[in-house]
Amino acid sequence: MKVTDFDFYLPEELIAQHPLMQRDEARLMVLDKKTGDIEHKVFKDILDYLNPGDCLVLNDTRVLPARLIGAKEGSGGKMEILLLKRNEDDTWETLVKPGKRAKVGSRFGFGDGELKAEIVSVKEDGNRIVKFEYEGIFEEVLDRLGQMPLPPYIKEKLEDKEMYQTVYSKEEGSAAAPTAGLHFTKELLKKIEDRGVKLAFLTLHVGLGTFRPVKVENIEEHNMHSEYYCMTKETADMINGTREKGGSIIAVGTTSCRTLETIGDENGRVREQSGWTDIFIYPGYKYKVVDKLITNFHLPESxxxxxxxxxxxREKILNAYNCAxxxxxxxxxxxxAMFLK
Structure with a gap:
């Protein structure tokens, strides 16, 4: 299949620049997987499509305020460091702009020197390995000095960092939010549980590779980025129990979906597991675990x-996108949001 098979026309004014103040008041398109029929709802109506005995699987990752704006020691030139991944030796893999100022040995300061950084090596892909100097707890320093690493298509500044976190976020480590989950409120989750739907949590730390465009014409030649995931025994048991009793497994977001499909066996069973996934799901793939999916509207050719x-x-999705x-x-x-039922 060609990447152009997944193109559609999107006017720039339809790219949302800010979150809604009331999360569950977003619009919801409901798409029937079998018939292609479309309904137009509000997100809190999702309750009407969830049945007692179903299992909603949510990604509890929490976004790091991973964008640091500072200055190069000596010259004072403006620098931006984006944290990608913490290494075992407490260094970080990062993106640094402008790269020409980020040679090995270069040092930078952030927040009047509260945080300092030194480039210790440069990887083949151009990413920099950085060692930080600070007092106290790194996450607390980062919370004070860092900004949310919003996607490049969002031009407006985010006033409240928590609006780019799900209400159930817990495990810090993402460079981007699992955005389908942004529509849930604590009140809506309570109503879903009261309806007899199980809430199962897993973790996948979203990498910036999620925004990386497909640059090959034949999609089968595309190399996916790798992301860390973790599923507990409690979550695995809940999902397997739902499957055995005939309930639906409903993934909240593509990150939950990719994790479930990475772990699931041919019978749709999952187990306690952690590791790295670079699973690439495209037409022709047979889903093993996920029955239904709550997701946002995605970029053309992504x-x-x-x-x-x-x-x-593909045809049902492109028809739904053109309708949207x-x-x-x-x-x-x-x-x-969109619900694929």
Missing amino acids: TLIMLVSALCG VKEKYRFFSFGD
């Missing part, structure tokens, strides 16, 4: 629109 096309069929454009749904991270 791996994420390929993933949802594998669940519903016509109906002026809000797209991408802070946009509206």
